[in-house]
Amino acid sequence: MAAVTAPVDPGLYGDIRRFGGGDVTACFSCGTCTATCPLVAEDGTFPRRIIRYAQVGMKDALLSSKELWTCYQCGECSDSCPTKADPSEFMAAARRYAIAGYDRTRVARTMYTQPILATIIAVALALFFALFMYSAHGPQSGETLAIFTFIPEELIHNTGIVVMIVVLLAGIAGVATMARAIARREGVSLRSVVGGRAALGRTARALRFAVAREAIGQARFREDCDADQQALPLLRRRWLIHALVVWGFIGLLGATGLDYGLALVGIKETGAPVPLWYPVRLLGTVAGAALLYGTTFLIIDRYRAATRAVRSSTTADWMLLVLLWVTGATGFALELELYLPSAPAWGYWVFLLHVAVALELVLLAPFMKLAHAVYRPVALFFVALARDSAREGVTR
Ligand code: SF4
Ligand code: SF4
Known part of the structure; x- marks a missing residue:
């Protein structure tokens, strides 16, 4: 690990407390x-x-610290701290600070440190998307739920593309800032990652660890950070609830992408009626159920401060959970409506709410806690790389 020589920021601790x-x-x-x-x-x-x-x-040492992202906020350290310094909550705050630190737009800082303004922004964004979609609305058929006659599919599709471009630009900039800081500190060069067969092997193993084992498999969360949950039924354990949210979110993104993909190659029109067992519909249903189950229990646990991991919550924590829950719940309600014999008028408003909140959720992703879904695997990639390099005696 390279020595850290950077100016000291005396206001750092006060800033993190915000x-x-x-x-x-x-x-x-x-x-x-x-x-x-x-x-x-x-x-x-x-x-x-x-x-x-x-x-x-x-500050630079904190922002270039890959270890910051290894913590799963189990709270064990806070229980054992003799001075009640609550290191677990500090780590959570430091990760929020880091997300804001990697974000050049300062939107993340606003979302985390100005709860009233953040709430106004969230409500205004949902209203904006809803009104924008509604401005192009067509008739509401009462016979079948013709959602893409009500809101044109092209408008949703094109708005989604614009939102994705913004998210990708902001996300890539943030991840590049983080990865550059960690790589510089760890002395990791491009050559040490892709230069030669041995380096490529280490990179592949690090990627497998970060993405497959940790991000998707939740391995250390399940194996190491679940000690106080052993007496609970499996479906109430913290790691599984978190995993269901992750799997549900990935599954819904996959189902949406596949739906558009099938329409592009002419196999199925977007919105065309299909049976419940149709593979893409089935994927969306199962993923939606996982997301809704997971977010419902995350909300309940946070409301009750039921586990030591969620003793305190910020407005940003609640905002993310509410957006995820509304997206999942309206998606399910929409699916129910599609199988009803007639088309209830409320179905169209649920659809409008679903589209507006889903677009908002994606747009705000790089500036909220959801960003940790990308930052954590990046940091864990460096953790695995450092571990493998040390084991093999590689000088980076
Ligand atoms: S993993 Fe648990 S014990 Fe370790 S730092 Fe995080 S909250 Fe504390
Ligand atoms: S947070 Fe500080 S005081 Fe508390 S257990 Fe850790 S090192 Fe000790």
Whole structure:
């Protein structure tokens, strides 16, 4: 790991506190949290080193820290902290701070640190998308639910493309900023990632670890960060609820993409009636059920502060959950309407709400907690790369 020599930012800790989290000024680096953390096998200074960065104002070190993203917020460290510094909540706040730090537009900072303005922005965006779609509306058939006669498919499609372009530009810029900072600090060059067969092998293994094992498989969340949940039924365990949200979201994106893909190659028109067992419909139904189940229990647990991982919540936490839940619930209601013998008028308004909120959710993704779905695998890629390189004695 390269030495970190950067100017000290005395306002760093105060700034991170604006993103939530407890008061870690009480931390005296005793190391109890390190002894407790289930992930510590890989790093004997985690998580107190991250806390130290904030205490002494090492902003660049914090933003280039791949370890920040390995934490699954199980809360064990907070339970064991003798000074009640709440390191778990601090880590969550530091990740919010990092998402805002990688985002050059400052939208993420606004969403996290100005809850009233963030709420106004969220409501205004939903209204904007709904009114924009409604401005081109057609007739509402009462015989069958002709949703694409009501709101033209091309308008939704083209708006979706514009939203995706914005999201990709913002997302790629943020990920590039993060990856550059970590790579510079870790001394990882392009050659050490793709230069030669051995490097390509390490890269492939790191990608498999980050994407397949962790992002999709939720392996360490399930194996290491679930200690206080063992007595609960499987369907109420935190790792599975989180995994269902991840799998549901990926599944719905896949079903939407496949639906458009089938229309492009002329196999099925978008919105054409199909039986429930039609593969794309089935994928959407199962993914929607997973998303709705997962977000419902995340909301319940957060409302009750039921687990030590969700003792405190920010407006941004709630906003993301509400957007996910509304997207899932309206999607299901829409599916139900499609199989009804007639077309209820409310079906068209549910469709309008579904489209508006789904577009908003995608547009805000790089600026909200949802961004961790990309940032965490990127950081874990570097974690795996560093581990493999050290094991093989590779100088990067
Ligand atoms: S956060 Fe608490 S447990 Fe961890 S090093 Fe600081 S005082 Fe010790
Ligand atoms: S919340 Fe859990 S995973 Fe995160 S630092 Fe604390 S003990 Fe480790």
